[in-house]
Amino acid sequence: MKRRDALKRLGVLGLIASSVVPVSAMQSEKNTDVYQKYNSKIINRNFMKIKDSKNPTKGELKHTPEIKIGPKDKNGYTLVEITIGQQGIIHxxxxxHWIDFIELDADGKLVARTIFEPGKAMGYAAYKVKLDGVKKLxxxxxxxxxxxxxxxxxxx
Ligand SMILES: [Fe+2]
Incomplete structure (x- = not known):
């Protein structure tokens, strides 16, 4: 029996094809209501980049997160606002067609994640984050x- 047939028999191929989740989503999150309901509509998980940073297209600006740093509160948490996208071109x-998740990394480590309901929530998130010593968001x-x-x- 060929390997593909063996995998098919075990249902592995079907499982792979139907499992589309955010890059860093944990196993437990695959079972949330939002994923169950909209999984079949999330069809693109490729990493994308602006082709010419000096001359981004409207479509590229519409998908690129904008990060704004707000004030630090008395407990040491700084407001970080993320809007999709840039220069007022809002997705x-x-x-x-919607922004299905936003994540924030501080120095390469995931610190926050939001999942959005299509047609009901826009691609915007605000988090309060301890930024002491953080060099990169x-x-x-x-x-x-x-x-x-x-x-x-x-x-x-
Ligand atoms: Fe889009």
């Missing part, structure tokens, strides 16, 4: 149709 949220988003986009800022 839509409809039943068939990366925001990552997934568009169900246009893939995964990242933007990194360096902190002073």
């Amino acid at each position: 839509p949220s409809t039943e068939s 990366t925001a990552r988003e997934g568009c169900n149709l246009h893939g995964i986009w990242e933007y990194t800022i360096t902190l002073k």
Whole structure:
């Protein structure tokens, strides 16, 4: 029996094809209501990049996260706002095309994640994060149709 047939018999291929989740989603999150309901509409998980950073297209700006740093509160947490996308070109949220998740990494480690309901929540998230000693923030988003986009800022 060929390997593919063996895998098919075990149902492995079907399982792989139907499991589309954010890059760093943990096993337990695959069972959340949002994933169960919209998994079949999340069709692009490729990492995307702006082709010419000096001349980004409207579509590229629409998918690139914008990071704004706000004030630090009395407990030492700093407001970090993430909007999709940049220069006021905001990504839509409809039943068939939406930002399905936003994640924030501090120095390469995931510190926050939000999952969005299509047609009901826009691609925006605000977190309060301890930034003491953090040098780099990366925001990552997934568009169900246009893939995964990242933007990194360096902190002073
Ligand atoms: Fe999109």
